[in-house]
Amino acid sequence: MDAIILQILNGLDKGSAYALIALGLTLIFGTLGVVNFAHGALFMIGAFCSVTLSKLLNLSFETVDPTQKDFLGNPLKVKTPYVQEWFGPEVGAAIIDWSVPLAILFAIPIMLAVGYVMERGLIKHFYKRPHADQILVTFGLAIVLQEIVKFYFGANPIQTPAPDALSGVATIGGSFGLNISYPVWRLVYIAFSGLLIFGAFAFLQFTTFGMVVRAGMADRETVQLLGIDIDRRFTIMFGIAAAIAGLAGVMYGPINAPNYHMGMDFLVLSFVVVVVGGMGSLPGAVLAGFLLGILEAFASTTWATTTIPGINQIIIYLVAIIVLLTRPRGLMGKKGVMED
Amino acid sequence: MFGLKNTDLRLLLIVFVLTMAAPFILNPFPTESGLAQFNAGYPDLMQKFVIFGIFAIGFNILFGLTGYLSFGHAAFLGVGSYACVWMFKLLGYNVVPGILLSIVVSGLFALLIGVITLRRSGIYFSILTLAFAQMSFALAYSVLSNPKFNLTNGETGLQVYADDPQWFHSDRLPDLPHLFGLSMRATHKMQLGAWEFQFNAGYYMCAVIMLVCFYLAIRIFRSPFGLMLRAVKSNQQRMNYTGLNSRPYTLAAFVISGMYAGLAGGLLSAVDPLAGAERMQWTASGEVVLMTILGGAGTLIGPVLGAGLIKYFENIFSKINESVLHQWFGFLPDGLEDFVITLIYPFVGKGWHLTLGLIFMLVVIFLPGGLIEGGQRIGRALRGKKASDAGKSASTEPAE
Numbered sequence: 001m002d003a004i005i006l007q008i009l010n011g012l013d014k015g016s017a018y019a020l021i022a023l024g025l026t027l028i029f030g031t032l033g034v035v036n037f038a039h040g041a042l043f044m045i046g047a048f049c050s051v052t053l054s055k056l057l058n059l060s061f062e063t064v065d066p067t068q069k070d071f072l073g074n075p076l077k078v079k080t081p082y083v084q085e086w087f088g089p090e091v092g093a094a095i096i097d098w099s100v101p102l103a104i105l106f107a108i109p110i111m112l113a114v115g116y117v118m119e120r121g122l123i124k125h126f127y128k129r130p131h132a133d134q135i136l137v138t139f140g141l142a143i144v145l146q147e148i149v150k151f152y153f154g155a156n157p158i159q160t161p162a163p164d165a166l167s168g169v170a171t172i173g174g175s176f177g178l179n180i181s182y183p184v185w186r187l188v189y190i191a192f193s194g195l196l197i198f199g200a201f202a203f204l205q206f207t208t209f210g211m212v213v214r215a216g217m218a219d220r221e222t223v224q225l226l227g228i229d230i231d232r233r234f235t236i237m238f239g240i241a242a243a244i245a246g247l248a249g250v251m252y253g254p255i256n257a258p259n260y261h262m263g264m265d266f267l268v269l270s271f272v273v274v275v276v277g278g279m280g281s282l283p284g285a286v287l288a289g290f291l292l293g294i295l296e297a298f299a300s301t302t303w304a305t306t307t308i309p310g311i312n313q314i315i316i317y318l319v320a321i322i323v324l325l326t327r328p329r330g331l332m333g334k335k336g337v338m339e340d
Numbered sequence: 341m342f343g344l345k346n347t348d349l350r351l352l353l354i355v356f357v358l359t360m361a362a363p364f365i366l367n368p369f370p371t372e373s374g375l376a377q378f379n380a381g382y383p384d385l386m387q388k389f390v391i392f393g394i395f396a397i398g399f400n401i402l403f404g405l406t407g408y409l410s411f412g413h414a415a416f417l418g419v420g421s422y423a424c425v426w427m428f429k430l431l432g433y434n435v436v437p438g439i440l441l442s443i444v445v446s447g448l449f450a451l452l453i454g455v456i457t458l459r460r461s462g463i464y465f466s467i468l469t470l471a472f473a474q475m476s477f478a479l480a481y482s483v484l485s486n487p488k489f490n491l492t493n494g495e496t497g498l499q500v501y502a503d504d505p506q507w508f509h510s511d512r513l514p515d516l517p518h519l520f521g522l523s524m525r526a527t528h529k530m531q532l533g534a535w536e537f538q539f540n541a542g543y544y545m546c547a548v549i550m551l552v553c554f555y556l557a558i559r560i561f562r563s564p565f566g567l568m569l570r571a572v573k574s575n576q577q578r579m580n581y582t583g584l585n586s587r588p589y590t591l592a593a594f595v596i597s598g599m600y601a602g603l604a605g606g607l608l609s610a611v612d613p614l615a616g617a618e619r620m621q622w623t624a625s626g627e628v629v630l631m632t633i634l635g636g637a638g639t640l641i642g643p644v645l646g647a648g649l650i651k652y653f654e655n656i657f658s659k660i661n662e663s664v665l666h667q668w669f670g671f672l673p674d675g676l677e678d679f680v681i682t683l684i685y686p687f688v689g690k691g692w693h694l695t696l697g698l699i700f701m702l703v704v705i706f707l708p709g710g711l712i713e714g715g716q717r718i719g720r721a722l723r724g725k726k727a728s729d730a731g732k733s734a735s736t737e738p739a740e
Contacts, residue, residue: 310483
């Protein structure tokens, strides 16, 4: 029982990253009708927002402390981050420690701006072009973004540790007679993703803005005929989708150290998730994300990998093939999406 | 002649002359001069030109004719490479069985993948092929290299070891890939004044095979089958409504282009007997898409041109480092020199992929018909014709 719940947690953890990226992909596809191959790059940029913030917070100046000596006998040079100088040592240290959660605040405006610029600067011009061109140009953009990040941050993964308070291991389920130890940060990640997904759905379902966007997804022309500037709202939705991917990236940093190609690794799987969930279906994307994540977690157990070697590497693709052969529209795909 | 129209025959002859004389044409700068680094007339690079030319020709048969954008063609290239090296390991270093097997295996592999992926079109197809390629990469990289069943040798890459059976290997034969005794690395060097020209056996074998491939591609383009594929591209729905099942045609195109890719993979192994999983990665798939688009999808010569350009720039750009830049811009005043170099530096050397991505975007945005269309536009402008004819030239409509 413990082992099963542990694997489900593992799956939820990976699945929430898939679900968030797939959700953004579906949002963009549903609103703008564009397949965004650069969405993985947005995930990666989000992760590097937190890297940048922690670098900024760690900017420090050097002072010579004459009372202490280093091992060569010279006066010890002490590095003090500016934030510690400004806010006092304790508050400053706490700020640095909490740099990843703080990066959420830092990343939201950046990702919204990146998404806005991307849509207005590039993708706008591709609405009327064939899907193949959209795929190709966003693919090119993904390479460019990835290489820019590589140029400035190097090719090696950069550690972004979780705050000390959240980096331990939690024991959960004690009251149910279970004994599961699980890293706190991963639990935080699952909860955070749940909140984000819930927030996105609530935003679409319960706000006027969301209502208009949903109407535009259903019938763009009619909404336009009613005198609503749907393009502007779709641009904002692109920014929101970018922000969702970015936040997924920010919070994923402590689980896997960000490197420049993390986006592409996730993108391929997220596309599979979207296809399995059903192109254009938001609940489908989320559901498929979690399902495939859990499936992958179970396939990664020692028992599974010894029975069928390498099953953990290919299980998602196998499931995708089976789903597409039996239910070509995916789990929750609607009729008429991408079937013209 | 050869069942070709005059224009096609002329094109084939031009390509023939260019490939045969490539060691001269690609070596315009004397060996000792500072510009020698722009020479491309050495075996390693020339082989890449023709091999990736084959790869792109094959990809164009699928994408250029039917409009199905496959993002997983590198998988076939990789499978071909592995098949060829396995023949080296089992039978010996003669390249013929290896290349034949690589075509067969990749054809079967393409059939398997095509049957599944061609059930969907448009974006679904692109995503599915991408997923399959990534799965093959994952399989080759880790799963199929376990000690019990080592098919791909994982990260190290598949290569021939001394204890491999090599049943038909004898001491007379070279210990490297060879064509009935003629080593692929055999290079005849010709000194001509300040120039040195290299004639490499491996290159000429690949070039001849490329010419055959090119000829076959022309025949396919001009055949009723090719016409049917174009019909799929322009309006598949209408074809279906006329009661015609287009699936066999697209499947045939997919398998043919998979076999071309496998052949290219086999040749890559034939000139350098080491096959690694990284050949199957999505970047490699993206590269062949770029080659085809850059040259001009749907045209005959475009993909070859694109492949040559990409490989040339990859080689030249990657070689430029900071000291070379300082050499070039040494004539500028110091401050300006440093400024220019910091401006250019991210794009060269290790930054080649950045340039590649930018070229990719620029071509798709401004020149979706590729260089061929660009050339046609310029030609038309020179002859003073109206630009409204531009619509007639090759465009990349997707299959939907």
